[in-house]
Amino acid sequence: MAVTRLSSYDDYAGLLDRYDVFMFDCDGVLWHGDHLIDGAVEVLNILRSHNKKIIFVTNNATKSRRSYKTKFDQLGVEAHVDEIYGSAYASAVYLSSVVKLPKDQKVYVIGMAGMEEELREEGIAYVGGTDPADCTLGQLSLTDFELDTSVGAVLCGLDTDVTYKKLSKAFQYLTRNPGCLFLASNEDSTYPINGGLLPGAGAISAPLRFALGRDPIAIGKPASTMLDCIKAKVDFDPKRTIMIGDRLNTDIQFGRNGGLATLLVLTGITSEAEITGPNASPIVPDFVTQSIGDLRVLKKE
Amino acid sequence: MAVTRLSSYDDYAGLLDRYDVFMFDCDGVLWHGDHLIDGAVEVLNILRSHNKKIIFVTNNATKSRRSYKTKFDQLGVEAHVDEIYGSAYASAVYLSSVVKLPKDQKVYVIGMAGMEEELREEGIAYVGGTDPADCTLGQLSLTDFELDTSVGAVLCGLDTDVTYKKLSKAFQYLTRNPGCLFLASNEDSTYPINGGLLPGAGAISAPLRFALGRDPIAIGKPASTMLDCIKAKVDFDPKRTIMIGDRLNTDIQFGRNGGLATLLVLTGITSEAEITGPNASPIVPDFVTQSIGDLRVLKKE
Incomplete structure (x- = not known):
């Protein structure tokens, strides 16, 4: 056609x-x-x-709908929070309404504050994300690492603070917690900014996809x-x-x-x-x- | 058979x-x-x-042959540097002897000190790697980034200090420098340690592979x-x-x-x-x- x-x-x-x-x-x-x-x-x-x-x-998975609205406001574009659907919000809704993640389970997040905000608003417990302990360079010590068996899903979005520690923890949950879900807010290969391109959210989940040999469930467009x-x-x-x-x-x-x-x-x-x-x-x-x-x-x- | x-x-x-x-x-x-x-x-x-x-x-691409020999020494295993072939060394030899990277070109490294040591020994100039400026979290500002047009190759190995900045710079070289080579020391999906597994070198180049939509030239086994x-x-x-x-x-x-x-x-x-x-x-x-x-x-x- x-x-x-x-x-x-x-x-x-x-x-x-x-x-x-x-x-x-x-x-x-x-x-x-x-x-x-x-x-x-x-x-x-x-x-x-x-x-x-x-x-x-x-x-965009780095911003919550609320902070995304601020962007509209700054640019002078009329928009209402309930008109905005971001992949962080959709991921949180997917976990709460489709997967119906049990209340005693939590999500390990590779992502930023906006994703955490949407998870909180949907009542989903999470670890990782902006936690300073995970936002440090260097290798994860498996000897010191305690597997949290209540982590029932790993959710990856664009994270400019992604570290080998976060990827390593996510890898432990996905290989050692039976049934742990592997979700990606979206799989954009690139992310346009200032007239150029940076690696997109799909590039952030790519190390796990490669190490696991399987694809995440993608939420966004x-x-x-x-x-x-x-x-x-x-x-x-x-x-x-x-x-x-x-x-x-x-x-x-x-x-x-x-x-x-x-x-x-x-x-x-x-x-x-x-x-x-x-x-x-x-x-x-x-x-x-x-x-x-x-x-x-x-x-x- | x-x-x-x-x-x-x-x-x-x-x-x-x-x-x-x-x-x-x-x-x-x-x-x-x-x-x-x-x-x-x-x-x-x-x-x-x-x-x-x-x-x-x-x-193993994180160690030079020399530092790898130290590992043999510590374990009491007889070994000589010229008996040891690591993927960092092979990558450096590939650049110097196969690609014959022109002397006025350099390599952007996503990798650790051992890889830098092997490049130095083969007389290959490099940037990135353990440079503290690249080992910081957060987004690369494309406005402040100056494209070094002498970067003729990106070489990725296991890097426990990988950052979004390093990936973003590598992505700029690979998309904006004509003919820039995309090399991976090796593509091991995982890396065994302390009886467990962490994401391997292949997981470190995976974001670039995903963002670029093409595979690196792999050097190791x-x-x-x-x-x-x-x-x-x-x-x-x-x-x-x-x-x-x-x-x-x-x-x-x-x-x-x-x-x-x-x-x-x-x-x-x-x-x-x-x-x-x-x-x-x-x-x-x-x-x-x-x-x-x-x-x-x-x-x-």
């Missing part, structure tokens, strides 16, 4: 006719790091003025777990919902997996060459436009 | 008839951590008394690069050489790749169930014996 390139007023107006719910990836779509994409705020306001439901779906989490909180018709993102293998695949329409913007990771030409990706969005700002033509006069 | 189980005096004496060069993996074969395997010293002495050439082939490195220094006939090890997917595969005979010992990673029965590995050694100590029967009266 070929991608439809949006360009005329009627093309964009067609989106308003066809969709009631607009799901947005954030980085690369609404902003780049600390810089708003031109027209993004205006377009969100236009959609709100048409009574469209807005949902922000981000794989493109996994359907994230959509299940949204469905549990918001009533929406997938046929009247569109997912807007800049990454084919996360955002667009996520939309396709969930039966949503998809709109690719070219202000982020994906380049024109990946959707046209001989080396085009097999993941094809329904629509493509240069920038979310293109929807400004819909402004009511 | 079925494995031959050694048990009688004649079985062991046959090894002396057929092989002139005995290559040994160390951990799991000669010792466990700081504990010698019973009979190991005696067997090495017996082989030396029969004028057999002894070569120690280890994937089972790659033939390690054997090429030994061949460059020692004159031996592969047909009259036997590799003795405890791991099927490193030691035994290494021997098979190089056309050497192979002897598996069961004092390390591999269990009986992996060589017999319905779930046996497809990697079959020529010979198996419980322990290297079994060769003590060859002691001259």
